[in-house]
Amino acid sequence: MSHFKAAANDFIDFVNACPTPYHVVHDVRARLVKNGFKELKEKASWNIEPNGRYFVTRNESSIVAFTVGGKWKPGNPMAIVGAHTDSPTFRVKPVSKRSPSGNFLQIGVECYGGGIWHSWFDRDLSVAGRVFVKDPTTGKSQIRLVKVDKPILKIPTLAIHLDRSVMEKFEFNKEQHLTPVLGLLEKNLNKKKEEEPVESESDATPHQALEQCHDPALLGLLASELDVTPEQIDNFELYLFDTQKSCIGGLNDEFIFSPRLDNQVSSYCATEALIKSLDTVEKDESIRVIGLFDHEEVGSLSYQGADSNFLPAVLSRLAGAPGQNDGSDVSINYQSLASSFLLSADQAHAFHPNYPTSYESAHRPDMNRGPVIKINGNQRYTTDGVGMVLIQKIAEKANLPMQKFVVKNDSSCGSTIGPMLASKLGLRSIDIGNPQLSMHSVRETGGSKDIYYLEKLFIEFFNNFVETDKQIVYDE
Ligand SMILES: [Zn+2]
Structure with missing residues (x-):
């Protein structure tokens, strides 16, 4: 070589x-x-x-x-x-839970740096970052890196049939149009009914407070990636990334696409x-x-x-x-x-x-x-x-x-x-x-x-x- x-x-x-x-x-x-x-x-x-x-x-x-x-x-x-x-990337917001728009489960994200944001549409995205995991015996929070190697997120464009103006100029609002979809809501709602008792607000522990900020599906995903329980997650700092891997490209291998x-x-x-x-x-x-x-x-x-x-x-x-x-x-x-x-x-x-x-x-x-x-x-x-x-x-x-x-x-x-x-x-x-x-x-x-x-x-x-x-x- x-x-x-x-x-x-x-x-x-x-x-x-x-x-x-x-x-x-x-x-x-x-x-x-x-x-x-x-x-x-x-x-x-x-x-x-x-x-x-x-x-x-x-x-x-x-x-x-x-x-x-x-x-x-x-x-x-x-x-x-x-x-x-x-x-430049997107950072998962401190309260990422979104009220449902249609049947979609979405997470709120904040723009980090000066990205070419239109390039993030229609890409196969995921999350990575660090999670503060509580040790059940000592109670200490330890930092664990996480990288979900599976495309779980998408920022979809609108079909051209529904907005012909994009043929002239592609415009979008950074707050409104860049919220990625994480999945469909039905499955999650059913799961919620079976597994989660309703708690009154006054009983909320700090962990439940985290659950109120983020969808349990996201916390569950992080927990299973790290082989811990969702209750062990004290907090996290998560960023979006494109799951398409960096590679050599071009007719004679002259480029790196990355x-x-x-x-x-x-x-x-x-x-x-x-x-x-x-x-x-x-x-x-x-x-x-x-x-x-x-x-x-x-x-x-x-x-x-x-x-x-x-x-x-x-x-x-x-x-x-x-x-x-x-x-x-x-x-x-x-x-x-x-x-x-x-x-x-x-x-x-x-x-x-x-x-x-x-x-x-x-x-x-x-x-x-x-x-x-x-x-x-x-x-x-x-x-x-x-x-x-x-x-x-x-x-x-x-x-x-x-x-x-x-x-x-x-x-x-x-x-x-x-x-x-x-x-x-x-x-x-x-x-x-x-x-x-x-x-x-x-x-x-x-x-x-x-x-x-x-x-x-x-x-x-x-x-x-x-x-x-x-x-x-x-x-x-
Ligand atoms: Zn630079």
Whole structure:
């Protein structure tokens, strides 16, 4: 198997296992543990050793992992790759029970992020996330991941015969028309009559309160998936996902047809690069870091998002280690950050053949032609000349193709976690990512060779950052 195909296939397995940020962190954690990384807890003190491999999670939906170079000294640089674990989707509402419309059992969902919501119509959907399960003996709530591998939900379109206007323009209301159907009511009502005694409101236990918020059918489904009783479910955080699996596509296997390319591609490649560069850690002077954050799609401002103190707190504890307890010397931390570098990794827009005028004519990235450097003079992306020279030197040495992207002057531009991390931490940075089509659709399209290219670029960055940075005369 070619290295392109091996990387693409492993990525596909990763996406298929990871419908939510909780699953991303779970899978990344498993890959790291398998390769000798030790888990640290933010609430404990850390004993960081040269040649060590560590990771720390926050809310189990964001994760920072790092290796400490054998030649690391306090104040030395850090080579950082940042990405995000979340993607636009629907979240099951706190009260998801709907009063019946016709004969349908439906659940209320809330839009999460800026999805291309029309792409979610008529797809075979299911739910995944995490459930707080009460241990019957201790009474403690424990988090269990859940992923229902069966199409149980549908957001149906209206037949064209009932609304001819959709031939001109497909319009819908996000509150009214995106409520998925879970099943038909009759069967459920019958079951209810037989099995469930009517309770008065004053007798309601917290569990019954949960039953009042969600249909017993949904709670029963979660209970049976987790092999617990519905009474053991204290609460849950559930998201919708498309059950159609990620796959290789195109005449010559040139594409990946997949959900969540944005931004599981970067999360996957960063993780694999940190692992695949372990053999050079011993002679490295830097700390290599990957930071994978939840909540990018909704602005990153949360306890575990990139705009939180998660990464600054971790880096400040590393900068002085070992020798200075958890980096208590502030100047050592700043010294370290000033010589560090961030690759802010997020997906880029590939050229779309049917919308050529939506692209700036000289900046049209193609799939399978390497990672894209994203540039925006208005600082929606962090890329500047220093970063471009650095990454070009690293890519050239490894013979890796690279591309460039700017938006048209009359077009809006996305942004990334790059500007907030670079400004908050005082880091030099560049924005980079793989080109894809249909960003934020439930089914996106990327290039099958690009997984290998991005992973390789990150490996080269970790292996060569310190030496390459010395080749750029800057701020001296
Ligand atoms: Zn993204």
